[in-house]
Amino acid sequence: MKLALIGYGKMGKEIEKIAVSRGHKIELIIDINNQNDLTSENLKKCDVAIEFTIPGTAVEHYMMCFEAGIPVVSGTTGWLSRQEEVHQKCKETNGTFFYGSNFSVGVNLFFELNRKLADIMASHPEYKAEMTEVHHTHKLDAPSGTAISLAEDLIDILPPVTGWAHAGEATEKQLPIKSIREGEVPGIHTIKYDSDVDYIEITHSAKSRKGFALGAVLAAEYSLGKKGILTMKDMLKI
Numbered sequence: 001m002k003l004a005l006i007g008y009g010k011m012g013k014e015i016e017k018i019a020v021s022r023g024h025k026i027e028l029i030i031d032i033n034n035q036n037d038l039t040s041e042n043l044k045k046c047d048v049a050i051e052f053t054i055p056g057t058a059v060e061h062y063m064m065c066f067e068a069g070i071p072v073v074s075g076t077t078g079w080l081s082r083q084e085e086v087h088q089k090c091k092e093t094n095g096t097f098f099y100g101s102n103f104s105v106g107v108n109l110f111f112e113l114n115r116k117l118a119d120i121m122a123s124h125p126e127y128k129a130e131m132t133e134v135h136h137t138h139k140l141d142a143p144s145g146t147a148i149s150l151a152e153d154l155i156d157i158l159p160p161v162t163g164w165a166h167a168g169e170a171t172e173k174q175l176p177i178k179s180i181r182e183g184e185v186p187g188i189h190t191i192k193y194d195s196d197v198d199y200i201e202i203t204h205s206a207k208s209r210k211g212f213a214l215g216a217v218l219a220a221e222y223s224l225g226k227k228g229i230l231t232m233k234d235m236l237k238i
């Protein structure tokens with residue numbers, strides 16, 4: 001498969017290694033220094049685009065891929081306020097859009113575990129839920145995209161929780177999310193249920209970016225020949 005890599009930072013470089021090891025060709029690499037090469041003509045030479053850039057620029061890249069008629073797989077976080085617009089454009093252009101707040105298989109199993117534990121805790125309101133996410137100091141967005149995905153499931157399942165907020169700003173009904181930025185941490189997410197007498201917590205810790213990168217390449221392989229909005233849940237059949 002011929003891939004376009006839009007964004008050639010920490011993730012773009014990790015994805016390149018995995019994609020090449022799986023027999024794919026990197027046809028186009030776009031970074032901040034050669035943005036003028038991101039044209040419909042160049043995108044049309046590729047089978048799928050993988051986009052890992054920054055929140056402020058990701059949506060523009062999705063739109064270009066839809067116009068060029070190639071599937072786009074994106075892991076960029078922090079752009080979800082424009083989700084409706086992106087889905088609408090994908091529909092209008094009969095495009096293919098695969099977004100994952102976290103492409104690691106382990107985190108997607110953890111999403112399942114989070115839902116299952118929440119199902120149990122829903123009938124025990126004496127346990128109050130809270131979340132902590134820890135990432136490297138270069139991260140631009142907080143809370144992380146993964147934390148928001150975990151929080152959305154808790155809001156759906158836990159009766160007393162109606163929304164989320166940054167820790168310290170949360171009301172009684174909001175899930176507090178604490179974001180810690182330190183060193184080069186690839187990503188740690190913890191959900192804790194605290195009561196007066198004890199607590200229960202679950203944690204996912206990424207050891208490196210390899211799991212995210214492999215998931216993104218698997219998502220690109222899955223997207224080829226498909227149309228519409230695709231998710232990790234569809235791909236992993238969980």
Ligand SMILES: NC(=O)C1=CN([C@@H]2O[C@H](COP(=O)(O)OP(=O)(O)OC[C@H]3O[C@@H](n4cnc5c(N)ncnc54)[C@H](OP(=O)(O)O)[C@@H]3O)[C@@H](O)[C@H]2O)C=CC1
Pocket residue numbers: 006007008009010011012030031032033035052053054055057074075076077078100101102103104212
């Ligand atoms: N879904 C998932 O599984 C994962 C998601 N992420 C998310 O992916 C995104 C990228 O992460 P990461 O690779 O670590 O970040 P990096 O900062 O290492 O990489 C981002 C790259 O995008 C480049 N860039 C910025 N603006 C543009 C533009 N307009 N056109 C092309 N390239 C541009 C940057 O260039 P320059 O540095 O020169 O400015 C940089 O090389 C983040 O939103 C992060 O949260 C990260 C890991 C896993």
Ligand SMILES: O=C(O)C1=N[C@H](C(=O)O)C[C@H](O)C1
Pocket residue numbers: 077101102135139143144145146147186187188
């Ligand atoms: O910026 C990162 O590094 C990561 N971002 C994603 C997120 O915001 O959840 C996924 C992963 O945690 C690493």
